[in-house]
Amino acid sequence: MAIVSRGFRGRRVADPRLPPGQYLERGFPVLSAGPTPRADLASWTFSITAQGTTRASWTWAELQALPAEDIVKDIHCVTKWTKLDSVWRGVSLDTLLDAVEIAPEEQFALAHCDGGYTTNVPLADLRGGQAWIAYGYDGAPLRPEHGGPARLLIPHLYFWKSAKWVRRIDLGTTDTQGFWEQLGYHAYGDPWKEQRYWGD
Amino acid sequence: MTEAPDEVADLVPDEVPHALPWRVATLVHRRQETPTAATLELDVPGWRGALAGQHVDVRLTAEDGYSAQRSYSLASPASMGLPVAGAGTPRIALTVQVVDDGEVSPYLTDDLGIGDQIELRGPIGSWFVWHATDPRPVQLVAGGSGLVPLMSIARTHAACGSSAPLRLLVSVRSPQDALYSEELDLLAPGVQVTRVWTRSGPPAWSGPVGRIDADLLRATCLPPDQSPRVYVCGPTAFVEAVADALVDLGHDPELIRTERFGPTGT
Numbered sequence: 001m002a003i004v005s006r007g008f009r010g011r012r013v014a015d016p017r018l019p020p021g022q023y024l025e026r027g028f029p030v031l032s033a034g035p036t037p038r039a040d041l042a043s044w045t046f047s048i049t050a051q052g053t054t055r056a057s058w059t060w061a062e063l064q065a066l067p068a069e070d071i072v073k074d075i076h077c078v079t080k081w082t083k084l085d086s087v088w089r090g091v092s093l094d095t096l097l098d099a100v101e102i103a104p105e106e107q108f109a110l111a112h113c114d115g116g117y118t119t120n121v122p123l124a125d126l127r128g129g130q131a132w133i134a135y136g137y138d139g140a141p142l143r144p145e146h147g148g149p150a151r152l153l154i155p156h157l158y159f160w161k162s163a164k165w166v167r168r169i170d171l172g173t174t175d176t177q178g179f180w181e182q183l184g185y186h187a188y189g190d191p192w193k194e195q196r197y198w199g200d
Numbered sequence: 201m202t203e204a205p206d207e208v209a210d211l212v213p214d215e216v217p218h219a220l221p222w223r224v225a226t227l228v229h230r231r232q233e234t235p236t237a238a239t240l241e242l243d244v245p246g247w248r249g250a251l252a253g254q255h256v257d258v259r260l261t262a263e264d265g266y267s268a269q270r271s272y273s274l275a276s277p278a279s280m281g282l283p284v285a286g287a288g289t290p291r292i293a294l295t296v297q298v299v300d301d302g303e304v305s306p307y308l309t310d311d312l313g314i315g316d317q318i319e320l321r322g323p324i325g326s327w328f329v330w331h332a333t334d335p336r337p338v339q340l341v342a343g344g345s346g347l348v349p350l351m352s353i354a355r356t357h358a359a360c361g362s363s364a365p366l367r368l369l370v371s372v373r374s375p376q377d378a379l380y381s382e383e384l385d386l387l388a389p390g391v392q393v394t395r396v397w398t399r400s401g402p403p404a405w406s407g408p409v410g411r412i413d414a415d416l417l418r419a420t421c422l423p424p425d426q427s428p429r430v431y432v433c434g435p436t437a438f439v440e441a442v443a444d445a446l447v448d449l450g451h452d453p454e455l456i457r458t459e460r461f462g463p464t465g466t
């Protein structure tokens with residue numbers, strides 16, 4: 001039983017779309033560990049690798065040529081804010097993963113980004129219309145501080161899993177912990193179970 | 201393309217994942233820092249200590265069970281907490297800047313009374329931290345309440361007598377909004393503190409008033425050729441602008457660590 005803080009009333013926006021411990025935010029806060037990297041679209045590629053080999057790779061133009069979707073999702077940041085109905089544009093990971101051969105035991109993904117950031121996610125969470133490579137936000141190109149030119153979008157997990165500036169997804173047979181996951185944040189990060197930190 | 205992995209490993213406080221339980225914290229002292237910011241000293245039985253730069257999650261719960269959580273940086277120095285008279289319940293300090301119409305910050309600065317209790321857990325964030333044993337020069341750049349975790353670093357640096365060169369650049373609206381003014385003036389000789397007023401300076405001030413720009417960063421910060429580790433904390437737009445300008449000046453992006461508090465952008 002939580003202890004009561006005397007006289008605290010709070011704002012009480014009871015919204016069933018708010019996971020536990022989250023509050024409603026209308027802006028779009030930025031969170032990252034370092035400076036915003038600068039990308040050169042002429043040499044930019046996104047690739048899927050596994051066991052040390054490149055299984056598929058797309059240039060910026062090739063990615064743009066793939067079928068894109070408009071995505072409207074709630075996003076939940078581990079720093080407590082939730083933003084409802086955020087509007088994205090991007091390519092489904094299903095489309096990208098369908099282009100490569102994946103061995104049955106390759107069930108774990110580690111996303112690699114410009115700036116050195118990594119994050120891990122089970123392959124199953126990238127499939128089934130749950131994840132995208134997003135390059136548009138709110139009707140405009142995704143701005144660099146929000147992860148442009150392209151970021152992972154996995155809205156059913158805490159937003160640090162939606163890695164900014166993503167360049168590569170590496171598939172493996174074991175779960176390798178990513179950047180924040182090594183630094184005390186939860187390996188999976190389900191906002192509805194409030195899996196913020198180790199042991200949650 | 202990979203972050204120096206050894207360094208990340210070094211930063212992991214425990215090999216074995218440990219849970220972060222909620223702990224009950226009792227307000228034992230409040231100091232009004234400015235008309236709109238207060239430092240809260242809290243006794244936290246069971247607190248295990250922290251590195252400089254880390255934060256806690258605070259949870260407030262109302263009579264009927266409604267609760268709200270926010271993050272607040274530790275202002276107190278690493279591990280040691282604040283000095284405790286007598287037998288020691290661990291004590292930590294937070295500095296909270298009121299956000300108008302905020303749900304949590306006005307309660308913490310105005311309503312929480314001495315002896316009242318809140319819950320918190322932590323320490324959280326093993327990246328935006330400074331290790332007291334790190335000999336590398338340190339450059340701190342703070343905007344507004346972003347000074348709080350950087351003050352923890354400066355206090356830790358002082359408490360352990362570190363000989364790492366340290367400079368602090370603080371951007372603040374006006375003297376009446378400035379946190380920790382007297383303490384900053386007393387920081388060890390050799391610690392260079394520069395203040396930049398964004399709205400108005402002190403009465404006799406003849407220097408510039410305005411935002412931090414590249415020229416000012418070049419003039420006041422440790423130069424890139426000394427490879428300082430740079431910590432930038434403040435509102436998002438401030439952190440973006442400063443980190444960008446530092447990279448332009450030749451600072452290695454890998455040595456720049458950032459933390460953003462809001463206000464939020466679009």
Ligand SMILES: Cc1cc2nc3c(=O)[nH]c(=O)nc-3n(C[C@H](O)[C@H](O)[C@H](O)COP(=O)(O)OP(=O)(O)OC[C@H]3O[C@@H](n4cnc5c(N)ncnc54)[C@H](O)[C@@H]3O)c2cc1C
Binds near residue numbers: 025273345348
């Ligand atoms: C890692 C981390 C460390 C932090 N450390 C500190 C700290 O040491 N001291 C401290 O005072 N705060 C700190 N913050 C900010 C703090 O967590 C809260 O966001 C802040 O106190 C506002 O909460 P609130 O409930 O009062 O306002 P809310 O009810 O959450 O917000 C009310 C309105 O104000 C806007 N807003 C939110 N934050 C700010 C802001 N900082 N400035 C202006 N407008 C804002 C919101 O967008 C919203 O529209 C930290 C945040 C993070 C993520």
